[in-house]
Amino acid sequence: MDFQYTSFILSVVIASTPLLLAATGELVAERAGVLNLGVEGMMLVGAIAAFAVAVTTGSSTLGILAGVGAGVLTSLIFALLTLSFLSNQVATGLALTIFGTGLSALIGKAYVGMVVARLPQIHIPGLSDIPFFGPVFFGQDVLVYVSFALVAAVYWFLFRTHAGLVLRAVGNSHDAAHAIGFPVIKIRYLAVMFGGGMSGLAGAYMAIAYNTSWSEGMTAGRGWIALALVVFATWRPFWLVVGAYLFGSIMYLSLYIQGFGVHIPSQFISALPYASTVVVLVAISRDRKRIRLNAPASLGKTFHAAG
Amino acid sequence: MQLKLEPRGFQSKFWSYASPVLAIALTIVTMGVIFLVLGKDPAVSLYTFLIEPLVAENGATELLVKASPLILMGVGISLAYRANVWDIGAEGEFTIGALFGGGVGLAFPDLPFAVLFPAMLIAGVIGGMFWALIVALLRTRFNANEILTSLMLTYIAQLILIYMVTGPWRDPQGFGFPQTAMFSANATNPTIIEGTRLHLGIFFALAAAAAGWLLLTRSLLGFQLRVQGFAPRAARFAGFKENKLVWTALALTGGLAGLAGTLEVTGPIGQLTPQISPGYGYTAIIVAFLGRLHPIGVVFAALLLGLSYLGGEAAQIELALPSAVTGIFQGVLLFYLLGCDTLILYRLRIRSSRPAAVRA
Numbered sequence: 001m002d003f004q005y006t007s008f009i010l011s012v013v014i015a016s017t018p019l020l021l022a023a024t025g026e027l028v029a030e031r032a033g034v035l036n037l038g039v040e041g042m043m044l045v046g047a048i049a050a051f052a053v054a055v056t057t058g059s060s061t062l063g064i065l066a067g068v069g070a071g072v073l074t075s076l077i078f079a080l081l082t083l084s085f086l087s088n089q090v091a092t093g094l095a096l097t098i099f100g101t102g103l104s105a106l107i108g109k110a111y112v113g114m115v116v117a118r119l120p121q122i123h124i125p126g127l128s129d130i131p132f133f134g135p136v137f138f139g140q141d142v143l144v145y146v147s148f149a150l151v152a153a154v155y156w157f158l159f160r161t162h163a164g165l166v167l168r169a170v171g172n173s174h175d176a177a178h179a180i181g182f183p184v185i186k187i188r189y190l191a192v193m194f195g196g197g198m199s200g201l202a203g204a205y206m207a208i209a210y211n212t213s214w215s216e217g218m219t220a221g222r223g224w225i226a227l228a229l230v231v232f233a234t235w236r237p238f239w240l241v242v243g244a245y246l247f248g249s250i251m252y253l254s255l256y257i258q259g260f261g262v263h264i265p266s267q268f269i270s271a272l273p274y275a276s277t278v279v280v281l282v283a284i285s286r287d288r289k290r291i292r293l294n295a296p297a298s299l300g301k302t303f304h305a306a307g
Numbered sequence: 308m309q310l311k312l313e314p315r316g317f318q319s320k321f322w323s324y325a326s327p328v329l330a331i332a333l334t335i336v337t338m339g340v341i342f343l344v345l346g347k348d349p350a351v352s353l354y355t356f357l358i359e360p361l362v363a364e365n366g367a368t369e370l371l372v373k374a375s376p377l378i379l380m381g382v383g384i385s386l387a388y389r390a391n392v393w394d395i396g397a398e399g400e401f402t403i404g405a406l407f408g409g410g411v412g413l414a415f416p417d418l419p420f421a422v423l424f425p426a427m428l429i430a431g432v433i434g435g436m437f438w439a440l441i442v443a444l445l446r447t448r449f450n451a452n453e454i455l456t457s458l459m460l461t462y463i464a465q466l467i468l469i470y471m472v473t474g475p476w477r478d479p480q481g482f483g484f485p486q487t488a489m490f491s492a493n494a495t496n497p498t499i500i501e502g503t504r505l506h507l508g509i510f511f512a513l514a515a516a517a518a519g520w521l522l523l524t525r526s527l528l529g530f531q532l533r534v535q536g537f538a539p540r541a542a543r544f545a546g547f548k549e550n551k552l553v554w555t556a557l558a559l560t561g562g563l564a565g566l567a568g569t570l571e572v573t574g575p576i577g578q579l580t581p582q583i584s585p586g587y588g589y590t591a592i593i594v595a596f597l598g599r600l601h602p603i604g605v606v607f608a609a610l611l612l613g614l615s616y617l618g619g620e621a622a623q624i625e626l627a628l629p630s631a632v633t634g635i636f637q638g639v640l641l642f643y644l645l646g647c648d649t650l651i652l653y654r655l656r657i658r659s660s661r662p663a664a665v666r667a
Contacts, residue, residue, distance in 0.1 A: 012387040034635060081645055081646050085312075085646045085649040086649055086653065087645035090393055090454065091596060092642075092645050094589075094641075095593075095638055095641035095645060098593070098637055098638040099634070099637075099638025099639065099641075099642065100638070102633070102635040102638050103631075103638070105629060105631035106629050106631040221458070221459075224455060224459070228455045228459075228509050232491040251318050267466040267473075270466055271463045271466045272464050274462040274466075277459045277494075278455075278459050278460070282451045282456075283510075285449055285450040285452065286448075286449040291450065
């Protein structure tokens with residue numbers, strides 16, 4: 001009994017972590033007023049970069065770094081177009097996802113069928129061996145702890161530091177922030193790059209911790225679910241944890257039910273995370289006042305300083 | 308010295324036409340570089356990708372086969388995006404349309420063609436419309452972001468398709484393959500030139516483009532859609548009903564996508580299978596942007612993007628390149644297009660690096 005609980009929780013954590021990582025990055029970008037719909041594309045590019053490097057070098061660490069770097073690089077294309085060339089953020093984000101899907105498939109062709117060593121779970125002698133609590137709190141892989149640390153860091157940065165206040169000001173009213181003298185474009189570049197790095201990290205997690213192999217389009221819409229999670233959390237970091245773990249549970253449960261041989265067509269169960277996303281979006285968005293109160297007011301709007 | 312963007316204060320007509328041309332040129336150069344990086348001769352690769360499909364046997368008709376669904380969906384998407392309705396789920400509407408239309412064909416295979424085929428097309432339109440109107444309902448009634456809901460519904464549509472062709476509709480004589488029986492002769496989209504795969508879809512596509520053009524430029528509804536997108540406040544003051552426009556835009560997009568789906572499965576494919584579209588619904592978004600969100604522009608853009616599918620197939624067969632080259636071409640093209648479009652509203656100025664007066 002005890003064993004089952006443990007493995008259930010461990011599986012949920014693994015399913016939730018990529019969502020949490022990607023959504024945390026997107027939340028910062030959106031708080032700065034930039035809507036980057038390219039999360040899915042950046043995740044895929046991060047995933048193949050991490051996988052390719054991890055397979056070639058045999059090092060998970062280098063793989064993870066490559067994933068983050070690839071995410072940052074792809075997000076720079078988006079930043080350049082939307083922030084310097086003032087292109088439409090929705091269209092550019094879509095382009096990034098289409099491009100990232102194609103690029104990762106092209107690079108990934110050579111890596112189909114290969115297997116990489118799974119990101120190891122840490123083991124602290126003594127602590128990790130405690131029944132139940134040990135594996136759950138002291139036996140996860142390192143990126144799980146990183147994901148929680150990053151949520152806390154993002155919260156602290158956004159709401160407890162001056163720089164975070166400036167970033168939120170840029171997202172709420174870029175014209176006012178600009179008038180005060182804040183470098184709106186520079187701040188948005190950094191926020192978008194952070195989002196890209198986190199998407200790349202989420203992709204790396206998919207490729208070397210959630211899975212240990214590469215397959216085309218392996219993120220299966222998680223980038224889009226991460227975008228929905230930001231709305232679900234109404235742009236507040238700690239609610240991302242709730243949302244990510246809710247969806248991680250739904251994703252794992254859908255696998256779990258199938259394993260039980262319940263007589264529901266597997267496609268219906270596979271559709272559950274997507275259907276839940278719609279339901280959750282509806283439940284949150286119908287409260288227009290709450291959305292208006294929390295959404296960055298300049299979200300998705302192009303900024304151009306005349307002069 | 309630095310480059311500065313300076314607002315023109317108006318939309319440059321010249322650049323709204325020149326931008327796609329420049330973007331296509333830059334994309335071709337970039338593709339050449341990508342081919343070089345992949346270790347192929349750029350000139351040969353570009354010829355294989357862009358020219359050879361056209362001069363090959365049946366090249367022209369194959370191009371029209373690929374362009375037809377892109378035109379149908381591109382026209383709908385153009386109208387919706389004009390009204391700031393960001394439906395990115397045409398792929399799902401295409402799928403559900405194919406299921407509705409195809410379902411009628413499978414249920415009544417023996418009805419005469421003149422009754423059955425039109426009924427299938429109507430069912431396809433209804434299917435696509437139904438799927439898109441879920442998005443409309445969620446946006447107008449519950450304020451849910453249509454970008455996310457329409458995409459989630461696309462994933463769900465794909466799973467429904469897989470369920471139907473592996474479950475209830477699987478062909479018992481199909482040796483266990485996940486596919487339905489072939490459509491009966493009376494349920495088949497006829498080819499219009501003997502020996503080619505060119506089907507009725509191209510007529511519907513061109514008619515949709517013409518009707519879309521009329522609607523956009525010559526009707527009150529088209530005017531309302533444009534104002535809604537361009538100046539939502541003005542639209543509100545003018546008394547245009549935003550919700551009604553959202554419903555209309557999505558009904559048009561979904562209906563056209565559903566029609567495209569039915570024409571595709573009853574034509575080139577001939578049955579329902581788990582893969583009925585190589586991403587036409589997403590490509591149609593690029594078609595819409597490249598075609599300047601204009602139904603006539605969409606026709607030309609669809610020809611180019613249709614070519615990218617043929618080019619991807621040719622590159623796969625002759626250069627042993629993955630067909631993902633098509634996706635890269637499409638993504639790069641959209642990037643360049645969005646970048647070049649800046650020149651429609653802004654002009655580039657080179658100025659000395661003296662700090663400029665700050666004005667918000």
